[in-house]
Amino acid sequence: MDVVIAEDLWNDEGEGVIATWLFQNGEFVRQGAPLAEVMYEKAGMEIPAPASGHLTILIEPETPVRKGQVIARID
Amino acid sequence: MSATPRRLTIAKAMSEALGIAMEQDPTVLVLGEDIGALGGVFGTTQGLLERFGAERVRDTPISETAFIGAAVGLAAAGMRPVVELMFVDFFGVCMDAIYNLAAKQSYFSGGRVSCPMVLMTSVGGGYGDGGQHSQCLYSTFAHLPGLKVVLPSNAYDAKGLLLSAIADSNPVIFMFHKALQGMGWLGTVPGSIVHVPVETYTVPIGQAAIAKSGTDITLAGLGVTVHHALQAAVTLLQEGIDAEVLDLRTIAPLDRKALAASVGRTRRLIVIDDDYRSCGVSAEVIASACEGGVDWLAVPARITYPDVPVPYSPVLEHPLLPTAAAIVDTARRMFHRKAA
Numbered sequence: 001m002d003v004v005i006a007e008d009l010w011n012d013e014g015e016g017v018i019a020t021w022l023f024q025n026g027e028f029v030r031q032g033a034p035l036a037e038v039m040y041e042k043a044g045m046e047i048p049a050p051a052s053g054h055l056t057i058l059i060e061p062e063t064p065v066r067k068g069q070v071i072a073r074i075d
Numbered sequence: 076m077s078a079t080p081r082r083l084t085i086a087k088a089m090s091e092a093l094g095i096a097m098e099q100d101p102t103v104l105v106l107g108e109d110i111g112a113l114g115g116v117f118g119t120t121q122g123l124l125e126r127f128g129a130e131r132v133r134d135t136p137i138s139e140t141a142f143i144g145a146a147v148g149l150a151a152a153g154m155r156p157v158v159e160l161m162f163v164d165f166f167g168v169c170m171d172a173i174y175n176l177a178a179k180q181s182y183f184s185g186g187r188v189s190c191p192m193v194l195m196t197s198v199g200g201g202y203g204d205g206g207q208h209s210q211c212l213y214s215t216f217a218h219l220p221g222l223k224v225v226l227p228s229n230a231y232d233a234k235g236l237l238l239s240a241i242a243d244s245n246p247v248i249f250m251f252h253k254a255l256q257g258m259g260w261l262g263t264v265p266g267s268i269v270h271v272p273v274e275t276y277t278v279p280i281g282q283a284a285i286a287k288s289g290t291d292i293t294l295a296g297l298g299v300t301v302h303h304a305l306q307a308a309v310t311l312l313q314e315g316i317d318a319e320v321l322d323l324r325t326i327a328p329l330d331r332k333a334l335a336a337s338v339g340r341t342r343r344l345i346v347i348d349d350d351y352r353s354c355g356v357s358a359e360v361i362a363s364a365c366e367g368g369v370d371w372l373a374v375p376a377r378i379t380y381p382d383v384p385v386p387y388s389p390v391l392e393h394p395l396l397p398t399a400a401a402i403v404d405t406a407r408r409m410f411h412r413k414a415a
Contacts, residue, residue, distance in 0.1 A: 019257065019258060019263075020084055020257045020258075020263050020268065021265075022082035022083075022084070022268055023082060024265060033080070033081070033082075034082070037084065037087075037257065039258075042113060043114075044086075044114070044118055044121060061262075061263070062262070
């Protein structure tokens with residue numbers, strides 16, 4: 001399953017940035033656990049795991065991201 | 076069934092500890108620059124303004140002398156202020172309130188007036204922020220009687236140490252390392268992000284921790300250098316050297332007992348300290364170990380930042396910082412091994 005930046009995470013169309021991954025590539029994560037922190041306009045937001053499974057990180061920290069973008073996969 | 080890990084950054088763990096302390100004790104309040112709506116430049120006070128209001132979560136003007144002085148007064152009057160002073164580099168203008176007032180309050184009053192304040196501040200360089208935003212100054216504070224100084228290397232210790240610091244009746248300097256904070260733009264070391272229980276717990280001030288046990292050599296570090304040491308230990312193990320990594324956690328009072336126990340077993344010591352070299356924590360650790368009477372198998376060594384101001388250019392700064400590679404090289408020499 002894709003891990004996506006939710007459309008309602010922030011209001012306008014600007015870019016955020018991945019601040020930190022809280023788990024590493026290949027680790028097992030449980031549904032609902034915060035996976036990453038994303039900074040937008042100096043505010044930090046958590047991205048929860050949409051499902052349980054093994055994490056594949058697609059976007060490295062300090063990379064700009066947009067709403068709707070796929071940042072990781074859970075298999 | 077194993078519990079679900081709950082990973083937090085040090086920034087989140089500190090915010091959580093502050094929230095717990097403020098909920099439990101109405102005399103706890105937080106002040107500093109940009110700690111309100113922004114939640115702290117280093118994310119240490121996230122969500123507190125919304126939960127506790129502007130009376131207890133106070134943004135201050137850029138006047139360190141004024142708000143540190145105010146905090147010392149608040150503490151004398153029975154409050155438990157937690158103050159953030161963004162960068163340790165900025166303490167110069169308010170040192171009188173810290174080392175002449177706060178640190179001596181209990182002593183001068185015969186124990187009748189205490190000073191239960193916590194000063195939170197960021198330390199460390201490596202991200203090109205120049206000589207007035209990149210210092211550590213661990214020993215500058217650890218040198219002064221009456222001050223306790225702590226520096227967590229991971230989020231679990233950050234929460235537990237901050238709760239201990241707030242509960243302490245005397246001033247505690249709570250340092251947090253920028254490279255471990257979890258703010259992204261500073262490049263976070265993944266090892267600092269660990270499972271943090273939701274519940275309240277404390278990590279005692281004055282206790283070091285063994286981050287990795289080993290038998291052949293002690294690598295003593297603090298903050299980010301603990302992670303360099305852990306990385307070096309992996310390489311050394313491949314070469315047959317089983318290193319023990321000691322996380323000092325508290326700089327003052329130093330856990331000399333844990334240090335003596337570790338070097339008593341390994342009889343070899345490297346101290347890794349990203350503060351300036353001369354008269355630093357590294358010197359104090361080596362002197363303390365020697366005073367314990369160790370029958371050394373190799374002369375103790377230290378890997379530190381050199382005695383020069385921190386350059387702005389990364390090209391100049393990066394080669395000066397302690398690294399895992401430097402630890403491995405130094406250890407190999409102690410074992411008379413050639414470079415791989």
